[in-house]
Amino acid sequence: xxxxxxxxxxxxxxxxxxxxxxVGVQGVTVxxxxxxxxxxxxxxxxxxxxxxxxxxxxxxxEIAVDDALLEQVIEAIAKSAQxxxxxxxKIFVFDLEQVVRIRTGERDxxxx
Amino acid sequence: MQCAWxxxxxxxxxxGVDKIxxxxxxxxxxxxxxxxxxxxxxxxxxxxxMVRKKNVLxxxxxxxxxxxxxTLLWWAIxxxxxxxxxxxxxxxxxxxxxxxxxxxxxxxxxxxxSHLALTIPETVYAMxxxxxxxxxxxxxxxxxxxxxxxxxxxxxxxAWSLLVYCPIAHMVWEPTGWLSKAGVxxxxxxxxxxxxxxxxxxxxxxxxxxxxxxxxxxMAPHNLTLTLIGASLLWVGWFGFNAGSAGAADGRxxxxxxxxxxxxxxxxxxxxxxxWISRGKPSVLGIASGAVAGLVAITPASGFVGPTxxxxxxxxxxxxxxxxxxxxxxxxxxxxxxxxxxxxGIGGILGALLTGVFVSKEISGVDGSFLVQLKGVAVTVIYxxxxxxxxxxLIDKTMGLRVSEEQEREGLDISLHGESIE
Numbered sequence: 001x002x003x004x005x006x007x008x009x010x011x012x013x014x015x016x017x018x019x020x021x022x023v024g025v026q027g028v029t030v031x032x033x034x035x036x037x038x039x040x041x042x043x044x045x046x047x048x049x050x051x052x053x054x055x056x057x058x059x060x061x062e063i064a065v066d067d068a069l070l071e072q073v074i075e076a077i078a079k080s081a082q083x084x085x086x087x088x089x090k091i092f093v094f095d096l097e098q099v100v101r102i103r104t105g106e107r108d109x110x111x112x
Numbered sequence: 113m114q115c116a117w118x119x120x121x122x123x124x125x126x127x128g129v130d131k132i133x134x135x136x137x138x139x140x141x142x143x144x145x146x147x148x149x150x151x152x153x154x155x156x157x158x159x160x161x162m163v164r165k166k167n168v169l170x171x172x173x174x175x176x177x178x179x180x181x182x183t184l185l186w187w188a189i190x191x192x193x194x195x196x197x198x199x200x201x202x203x204x205x206x207x208x209x210x211x212x213x214x215x216x217x218x219x220x221x222x223x224x225x226s227h228l229a230l231t232i233p234e235t236v237y238a239m240x241x242x243x244x245x246x247x248x249x250x251x252x253x254x255x256x257x258x259x260x261x262x263x264x265x266x267x268x269x270x271a272w273s274l275l276v277y278c279p280i281a282h283m284v285w286e287p288t289g290w291l292s293k294a295g296v297x298x299x300x301x302x303x304x305x306x307x308x309x310x311x312x313x314x315x316x317x318x319x320x321x322x323x324x325x326x327x328x329x330x331m332a333p334h335n336l337t338l339t340l341i342g343a344s345l346l347w348v349g350w351f352g353f354n355a356g357s358a359g360a361a362d363g364r365x366x367x368x369x370x371x372x373x374x375x376x377x378x379x380x381x382x383x384x385x386x387x388w389i390s391r392g393k394p395s396v397l398g399i400a401s402g403a404v405a406g407l408v409a410i411t412p413a414s415g416f417v418g419p420t421x422x423x424x425x426x427x428x429x430x431x432x433x434x435x436x437x438x439x440x441x442x443x444x445x446x447x448x449x450x451x452x453x454x455x456x457g458i459g460g461i462l463g464a465l466l467t468g469v470f471v472s473k474e475i476s477g478v479d480g481s482f483l484v485q486l487k488g489v490a491v492t493v494i495y496x497x498x499x500x501x502x503x504x505x506l507i508d509k510t511m512g513l514r515v516s517e518e519q520e521r522e523g524l525d526i527s528l529h530g531e532s533i534e
Contacts, residue, residue: 044332046397047451048438051330 001096001108002070003062007035007089008081010059019080020063023072026112029062039087058089064096064112121227122287123197124207124234126214129221133231136360140229140236143356147243150349151179151250158342158404159254162397162450165334166523167258169531174262175250178269182246185273190245191238193278195228200290203282213238228286229359240356245281248305249273254450255313258323258331259520262528264513271503272312276496280304284488296488297471297480299368300357302412302463307492310457313448315500320513322447324520331449336396343400347376350407354414367475368414372407375426379406382430387438398434401455405433408459413467416480421470425463433459464489 008016010032017028034055041054065073074091082088101111156175163171182190192207207213213234215223224234249269256265281304283289284296291303298304323331333339354372358365383402388394409429410422417425437454441447448454468485471478507513514520519527526532 045391045393045395046332047401048391048442049331051332053330 001064001066001099001112003064003094003096004070004073004077004091005094006061006063006077006081006091007033007037007058008061008077009083009087009089010057012081012083013059013061015080016061016077019076020073023076024069025063025065025073027063031060031062033058033060037087037090056087064099066109066112120230124212124224124226126222127225129223131225131231132223132233133360136229136231136362137233137236139361139365140232140240140356140359143352144236144240144243146349146352147240147247147356148179148349150346150353151243151247152176154342154345154349155247155250156342157338158346158400159257159450161335161338161340161342162254162333163257164331164523165533166525168334168525168533170262170524170528171253171257173529174253174265177262177266178250178253179246181266181270182249182273183242185270186238186242186245190274190278191241193274194245194281195226195238195241195286197227197286197288198282200288200293201283202279203286203288210238231360237359241281244301244305244353245273245277248277248301248309249312251306251309251452251456252312252316254452254456255317255448256320257449258524259320259514260316261511261513261515262524264507264511267507267511268316268503268513271507272500275503276312276499277304277308280308280492280496283491291488291491294487295478295480295484297416297467297476297478297485298412298464298488299415299467300354300411302408302460302467303488303492306408306411306456306460307464307489308460308496310453310455310460311493311496312500313452314446314457315497316504317446317448317453319501319504319508323449324517326447333397336400340396340400343403347403347407350376350411354411358415364415364475367418371414371417371419371422372410374419374422375410375413375429376403376406378423378426379403379409379430379433382406382427383434384430386431386434391438401437401451402430402434405429405455405459408456409433409463409466411460412463413470416467416471416476416478418472418475421466421472425466425470428466429459429462432462461489461493 034057036054041052044051099108099111156172160168160171189208192205193203196203196207198204213224226234226237229237283291284298284304351369355365355369380399380403384394384399387398406426406429409425433455436458437451465485468480468482471480
């Protein structure tokens with residue numbers, strides 16, 4: 001099992017949700033986050049006072065998947081979140097040791 | 113407001129209710145409510161949106177508390193000092209606690225009328241002027257946002273209202289005042305309200321010093337939606353301010369309203385364009401600030417000029433106040449946090465001087481001159497700055513002006529008022 005964490009542009013969230021649903025993902029966790037990458041921040045000017053906003057608003061999604069589904073999900077995210085411009089985000093993949101469904105007590109693959 | 117009745121009454125007097133114009137009175141009742149709306153919530157929101165999230169309530173609180181406090185001071189002595197005959201510098205004490213201001217329904221059907229507005233009850237005139245007295249100190253608060261003690265602020269505003277606002281209002285607007293006699297033109301308060309508040313703002317930001325982290329930390333406005341709503345309420349309320357200063361529902365009030373709209377639109381576009389050209393983007397804060405600058409600049413001129421000069425006054429005010437708020441203060445190095453001086457001081461000075469240039473005898477029946485206007489500006493700037501500085505100095509030496517570093521870091525909402533919007 002793997003845990004996929006992807007940082008994407010906020011307005012791409014709906015596209016990504018739809019794309020991963022289509023390849024069979026059953027659940028996604030979403031968090032509003034801020035950060036910087038190569039996009040850097042942007043500058044805001046208020047009555048001549050310039051402020052550099054270093055951390056750009058992004059959306060973080062987390063998805064637990066079975067190994068068999070991994071490549072399809074990565075591809076679905078990468079395709080649906082892409083605009084081709086700097087700041088599209090990143091996908092991180094981690095090994096996932098255990099999953100428990102709280103309602104039933106099921107474990108691992110059947111709990112995903 | 114100009115006294116047009118050379119041989120008329122020179123002090124408040126009792127008269128029959130049949131001398132009152134219901135049309136004039138209706139408009140002045142309306143204007144009074146409009147000008148109160150400029151302070152609360154207009155100015156409160158305009159400033160409240162521009163500060164950081166930790167100081168929003170403290171900023172709203174300042175305007176609200178000042179409005180309440182000045183109301184009672186106006187009753188106690190302010191109205192009498194400003195608008196009854198007295199010396200060249202200050203009115204008498206005859207109307208202290210509104211003594212003698214009356215409406216007698218039975219049996220005489222009489223009421224008191226101010227010598228400055230003959231067709232409306234004195235109660236309405238005093239209320240109308242009260243709303244001016246309330247907004248003027250509230251404007252100053254923009255200069256020292258985020259760092260002044262609430263207690264010190266109240267003491268400063270009370271002293272300022274009585275020792276600076278009342279004398280200047282008397283000198284410029286009451287016929288025994290020496291600037292009024294000298295022929296200084298100030299239709300609705302460019303000198304009395306805006307230069308006065310602006311220069312006091314400059315004195316207070318110099319006395320208090322810069323906000324902690326100024327120039328290094330992010331101090332961007334937390335919610336420009338509030339600021340735009342506030343600016344819009346100011347704009348609407350300003351029709352009461354300028355057209356109400358006719359003291360009547362007449363042709364001059366209509367002209368004052370028209371030129372107010374012209375100058376405001378021109379200034380908003382002027383500021384926006386100057387910003388767009390020099391900084392690359394037309395901002396919401398810019399167009400809202402420009403509108404306020406235009407309202408300020410047309411205030412002294414509103415009953416004296418026609419629509420085309422109003423557009424010119426507005427355009428100049430928009431561009432000049434843009435430079436004052438975005439460049440001048442950085443070059444000079446003072447932290448006029450919300451640009452009380454940059455917008456009201458500079459805009460007021462411009463408006464007062466341009467009134468002397470564009471005054472129309474056809475509209476107003478009076479002549480003006482640039483030099484006489486300059487005299488009015490100079491007196492207000494010098495007296496206003498010196499008196500404000502002295503009051504602030506005395507407060508600083510006794511109770512202290514500024515919150516502690518810890519309170520300032522934590523934010524005034526929590527540290528001074530025990531509340532927050534989070």
